[in-house]
Amino acid sequence: MQIVVRLDVMLARRKMRSRELAERVGITEQNISLLKSGKVKGIRFETLAKICEVLDCQPGDLLEALPEGEA
């Protein structure tokens, strides 16, 4: 299994730009970009909670477990 980040989908639904999310969550836009592309080893609960709060969603809306090669 692999974890796929669906942050771009949620950003599109909320019509929010990465820059605004970065500012409101308190992390860099570069880190948001890395998160969207899945090029991170993990996400801290603290960051996940802030993103969920700003986007008014649940962690399950942002993260999805898929079999290898189905991303």
Next chain:
Amino acid sequence: MTYRLPLATRRAAQVLRGLSFLAMAVILGLVVWIAVDPALLISHRAAALGLDMGGRSIGGASRLALVAGAWVALGAVLYTLWHMSRLFACYAGDAALTPSAAHALRHIGLGFLAQSAVGVLAHPVETLFLTLGAPAGQRMVSLAVSSADLGFVLAGGMMLIVGLVTSQAVALRAENEGFV
């Protein structure tokens, strides 16, 4: 989160790096001086070992061996100083938790251990070559372990351990930086 060394630490490291280079220059000067005038080295070592040369000169091969031994000892010191300057450069450049700093720490430890080994081995070799040309019954080989040698073993071991721990810290930092 970004980790930065305090400015005072970085400046102190820069000063110590300069001192390391100065010490290396002095050692290189000693290397040349020994090659140019081995007689001074021989009289110095004889005095340090408490040997009475009684105006007796030593043979060419013994002289060469003593010079070579001194070069090896100075080489171990140079090796340690070189890695010290590398470590101070890392600290001055705010790169304390990097593979390069960990590598330098480990090699400083190895340098100290080498200096200890050279110190222990030099004693019998020097007494042997300094007394090789003496009349029968006055030749000797002595073995000695000084507190300085023990100190170098402890310091070397400690620096090796600190280097290994720093390597682990570098890996942890890389792991931590992979998290958002």
